[in-house]
Amino acid sequence: MVSPQFELPRHLLPEFEKARRLEWITIGYMLTVIVVMYLAMGSSQSMKVALMEDVLSLIPSISFLVASRYLHKKADKKFPYGYHSAFTIAFLCGSVALFAIGLFVVFDSAMTLVQQEHPAIGSVVVGGKAYWLGYAMYGALLYSAVPAMIIGRKKLPLAEKLHNKVLFTDAETQKADWMTALAAMVGITGIGFGWWWADAVAALFISVNILHDGYKNLRNAIADLMSRRPQTTDQKEEDPLLQEIRNTASSFSWVKQVAVRFRENGQIYFGEIFIIPHSDTPEVNSRLPELHDRIMELHWKIHDVTIALVKEFPEDKAA
Amino acid sequence: MVLLFFMTTACSQFPRDPEQTMARVNRGILRVGATHHPPFVVIDNHGPSGPEAELVSEFAAEQHAQIRWTISSEADLFEKLKQYELDLVVGGITTRSPYKSHAGFTQPYARHQDKKYVLAVPPGENALLLALDRFIISHSQ
Numbered sequence: 228m229v230s231p232q233f234e235l236p237r238h239l240l241p242e243f244e245k246a247r248r249l250e251w252i253t254i255g256y257m258l259t260v261i262v263v264m265y266l267a268m269g270s271s272q273s274m275k276v277a278l279m280e281d282v283l284s285l286i287p288s289i290s291f292l293v294a295s296r297y298l299h300k301k302a303d304k305k306f307p308y309g310y311h312s313a314f315t316i317a318f319l320c321g322s323v324a325l326f327a328i329g330l331f332v333v334f335d336s337a338m339t340l341v342q343q344e345h346p347a348i349g350s351v352v353v354g355g356k357a358y359w360l361g362y363a364m365y366g367a368l369l370y371s372a373v374p375a376m377i378i379g380r381k382k383l384p385l386a387e388k389l390h391n392k393v394l395f396t397d398a399e400t401q402k403a404d405w406m407t408a409l410a411a412m413v414g415i416t417g418i419g420f421g422w423w424w425a426d427a428v429a430a431l432f433i434s435v436n437i438l439h440d441g442y443k444n445l446r447n448a449i450a451d452l453m454s455r456r457p458q459t460t461d462q463k464e465e466d467p468l469l470q471e472i473r474n475t476a477s478s479f480s481w482v483k484q485v486a487v488r489f490r491e492n493g494q495i496y497f498g499e500i501f502i503i504p505h506s507d508t509p510e511v512n513s514r515l516p517e518l519h520d521r522i523m524e525l526h527w528k529i530h531d532v533t534i535a536l537v538k539e540f541p542e543d544k545a546a
Numbered sequence: 547m548v549l550l551f552f553m554t555t556a557c558s559q560f561p562r563d564p565e566q567t568m569a570r571v572n573r574g575i576l577r578v579g580a581t582h583h584p585p586f587v588v589i590d591n592h593g594p595s596g597p598e599a600e601l602v603s604e605f606a607a608e609q610h611a612q613i614r615w616t617i618s619s620e621a622d623l624f625e626k627l628k629q630y631e632l633d634l635v636v637g638g639i640t641t642r643s644p645y646k647s648h649a650g651f652t653q654p655y656a657r658h659q660d661k662k663y664v665l666a667v668p669p670g671e672n673a674l675l676l677a678l679d680r681f682i683i684s685h686s687q
Contacts, residue, residue: 345670347669347672348561349653350676350679352653352683355683356683357653357680357683361561418672419672421562421564423564
């Protein structure tokens with residue numbers, strides 16, 4: 228049921244389909260996790276925060292699926308730059324939600340600690356016998372973490388291949404689910420040993436994690452909207468593709484100097500290449516199509532390139 | 547590591563009471579607060595009676611503890627419970643009680659007309675809560 232992806236090269240289409248399938252599976256699985264966690268949470272603060280984190284994790288999955296529906300729309304008169312920003316918008320909304328809820332749960336968990344609330348963790352009746360609810364919580368937490376880690380591990384290589392930031396952060400977050408489950412389990416075990424504060428401390432730890440994730444993602448989303456230059460998928464360095472572009476352009480004998488300016492728009496790059504040609508180049512304009520084609524061939528992510536012949540480079544704007 | 551978890555939880559008392567309520571009960575005294583709320587708890591010249599009073603008496607007997615009754619209003623009793631001055635509160639409390647945050651509620655010992663009737667223990671005293679739950683479950687059979 229996939230709409231034709233005009234910007235992805237053919238060999239990546241099945242990978243994209245795999246990613247979509249994994250995201251549907253994620254959503255179905257997370258819905259069951261939310262039900263199970265809700266039933267087992269009792270008055271535990273760490274379970275409550277873990278549940279919120281589970282609800283929040285639906286956002287990247289839903290964003291990916293919704294945005295991937297828009298990507299196939301070609302640019303038109305009304306939206307001449309296309310619809311690629313659908314991803315960026317989804318990313319921003321998700322980050323804001325994550326950050327805001329992170330703030331809330333940090334505050335909420337800190338308050339339970341400060342007010343010295345002793346959580347009452349009673350029992351659950353199974354087959355006519357009463358068992359401590361804490362054990363049910365262990366079960367719920369394991370169910371919420373183990374499949375998530377497996378799915379996350381499967382998504383990560385797809386995210387790298389597709390150079391997809393949303394999928395990448397989603398996969399990394401899922402893979403790290405074990406930390407939340409472990410923290411909550413330690414908290415509940417602490418309660419079992421009579422340390423009433425263990426649960427609130429665990430909740431605080433998980434909350435700070437959520438806030439940190441929200442902050443990181445928000446910073447990235449904002450950088451995207453500010454048209455930051457393309458980075459590697461882990462956001463640490465300039466995408467080496469940019470240097471490849473510079474080198475390719477420089478390899479033409481008529482090109483004296485090259486500077487580039489690119490930004491990300493969804494999963495593809497838009498940009499300008501500024502060229503100072505050698506002054507004695509004959510019919511320099513006819514050289515442009517060949518250069519343009521060579522650049523476009525470098526990678527499928529290079530989607531829209533404008534080549535400008537200039538006398539000097541715009542100050543501070545390109546490199 | 548998961549195995550270590552379960553091993554530690556299997557030994558000795560688990561869960562435990564942060565305020566050592568169960569330990570005190572095992573030393574012989576169960577401090578119960580009761581409020582007049584017929585037919586669940588009836589307070590008269592002879593002291594507290596009614597199905598909840600009987601339930602509590604049986605539990606105390608099982609734990610080899612003597613009951614020390616405190617008769618007062620619901621509000622006062624829950625306040626004392628929250629301050630760990632009482633071990634148990636009875637008085638026709640339902641799961642919809644506004645004092646939920648002051649206490650831990652047991653499994654319902656009776657259901658009637660959409661309402662679930664429970665006993666209340668101090669917040670966080672999970673060993674006592676589990677013991678009561680097990681008692682209630684075994685008695686409703």
